[in-house]
Amino acid sequence: MIELTVNGTKHQVDVVPEMPLLWVLRDELGVTSPKYGCGVAQCGACTVQIDGAAVRSCQSRIGDVAGKSVTTIEGLRDRDQHPVLQAWIEHQVPQCGYCQTGQIMQAISLLELIPKPTDEEINVVMSGNLCRCGTYPRIRAAIHAAAAKMGAK
């Protein structure tokens, strides 16, 4: 049994330690906002926070996550009022939406690192997150809008 905390709730899972966190979340715990896109850290759709840092959950062995705290978009504090999510809604970023939870988790991490990022800084941090629908212009706009909201607080 491996113990971890997901969105504030403790869980024990009976899986091999090599199993990626992504699949533990999705198939064992029913937390479906982290998405399977590539399995090799090429798309970022599986991005979650482990102890506050954005990681690709498809590359995190569950054995290494034991005892740690995982946050997915479902578990964000004040989710309904979260400035990044609000900006994403106001700019109507998603098309198919499959990559967007990963994009948002990465953007939250970016804004914690750089509160007012330039386009160039957005490019550097967000280029690991693939969007096949091509919502990049809106992702950029939403990140700037979220930065402004957070700066105003």
Place this chain on the structure above:
Amino acid sequence: MGVMQNLSRRAFIVGSAAVAGGIAFGSSSHAEQAATTANSNPLAAGLGPNAVTFNPWVEISPQKITLIAQHADIGQGVGSVQPILIAEEMDLDPGQFEIRFAGPSPAYFNSGFADEFAPFVAADQSPAAEAARAATLEYLRKTGLQMTGGSSTIPDTYEKLRVAGAVARETLKAAAAKRSGIPIADIRTQSGHVILPNGSKIAYVDLAAEAAKIAPVLDVKPRDPSTWRMVGKPMMRLDVRPKVMGELKFGIDLKMDGMMFASVKLNPNKGQPMKSYNASKAQSMTGVKKILEIKNGVAVIATNSWYAMQAVDAIDCQWAPSAYPAEQADHWKVLEASFKPEFLGKEWRKIGDIDAGLKDGTPVQAEYRAPYVAHQPLEPLNGIAIVTDKGMEIWVGHQSPQAVQSIAATAIGLKPEQVTFHNQWAGGSFGHRLEYENIRVLAEIANQMRGTPIKLVFSREEDFLQDIPRQISIARHKGSVKNGKIVAADLQSVSTAPLKGLLERTGTPSKDPDAQLAAGLWNVYYDIPNFRATSYEAQGLSPCTTWRSVGASTAGFFTESFIDELIHAAGLDPMKARIEMCTVPTYRKVLETVAQMSDWKGPLGNGRGRGVAFVESFGTPTAEVVEVTATDRGIRIDKVWVAVDVGKVVDPVNFENQVQGGVVWGLGHAINCELTYAKGAVQQTNYHHHEAMRIYQCPVIEVRGLENDPKVRGVGEPPVPPAAPALANAIFAATGKRIREMPFNKFIDFV
């Protein structure tokens, strides 16, 4: 969507209610459609007690209002705009209704294909062309073809869903009039309620039982656009919030009690069987419950998807070799050798005297190439199914509900009507979810695991290997210029056949030339006195299918690159020449608009360059200007301007997002994507081999929608075809280098 609560919902409620099912529409052009399907409103059979359905798109029970989305949502936003079109007329607000995807039924035949399937170019509005479109519409009605694709959702539903909503509204008013004794003329509706003159309100859901007992009001007309609350105005897509919150369930997110997980390894020599396999290693791996042989490979059943994928990866398979050339170089050789009469698809168009025209003036000729490309939406192929003695039930995101039934049924010896299909929100498609690789194998697996719900998820690698690609194509174009004018253009392409391939795999093969290979080749609207457009169809190559914008994705690149070469040879400005040559006034306006948006003033100099391209696809004329800078790190795309005329912009915010996304799709794949075969399998098996655009390469994309076209058009695909030629033309303007083959990064570096 609530479809998962009860596996056998349909079985339980069939026959439990026989309410006002058959409804015919009144005065609209869709009236006949509804009349034909009047006895087969598919919602009638599933109604609960005291519920009513007015037509195949509206269902009201005492508990809730459900609006049916007949077109599949593959990210293009139609899961939102379809119910909004109904809600506009019903005076419903977002949040007052549920959305459900349609099941298979001829009631949902796609009238939006009438224009694309009729053999006339879109700008031809002659009586003969309109008569052919009307005949095509009748054919579509008879066949009952229910399919999402060809940028047809808005053309199909723009009128009929508003009429459907108006019928519902007027019938609810009639029910309220009967209850209250007040004349209908004194009754109005607002926000999900019927309002009586004294201000008292009756909720629609409270009128369901009474509305079911009266004859529906069919003599309705949709409201005048000036009265619209939502349609045509900036509005919030209904799926945006649940997608941002991570709450929306895609097909891959569904779960059922007792479900087992499956993953597959299939013969990468597409269409060929497996010879043998050795699963001794996989058998003992953690979580593995069963290993199954299926027609073209193996499946592992396990306790989660990851165990299944790991185990299937450990199985050693011997494959039957490919029926097409094993190596990519030989695919190109077959294409090169297919510009011959025996491979003629069709001479689609001939104007003037092409042979004389080619001899008159300065000759120009060029060869262009476009490779196989993958779809690879981010949600991999998946699905859930259960097979019992009664039949099969399947939950999967797909664009062709009836084909899902027939493909699954054929795979396991059922009748199509024994397959119950529940469509799902899909994480992209781009044409991928018109094919059946997941449907067929899921049916086979579930049939071998009778009684157990099976969730199949393709690994990304397997999805790449089984992706039936976009057509491969070569063009050999000739032309001539004289005295500053284009005298002749002889456009010839050879390709694999995408639409014919899809039809064949759907079980409805066609002997006609593939009309998608005319797209972007024959619908050229420049005043060129001698013109010919001919397609050839190469045989024996990889199966191919529809990829966002289909034929025009390759032919549009060839044609607009060659037109640019002719214009250059004639010594003209690329924008001014196109505007002057354009023979369709509304299309000329599209070019003029993009010239004005980009403030086009000719060459930029200093390593900067602009290119323009104009392509009409699926009836939608689209012009794009791309601006690039040649830097010491390669080509940087600085900005893109797009003008597109759809007759009516129905959902403006989503419209802009779709157009921007189409440009990103077109540019990204033109820059760096191709699929190549080696030993019969594609060599690209994940995104680092087939990347398309990431945010660092994404330019600012300015969009303007025009509403001059006499018909309402779609926009999911038309922004794609002009992107690649506009970029190639811009690179030429900046560097003097013509790039005539995709992907461009084989010939020039990009930042």
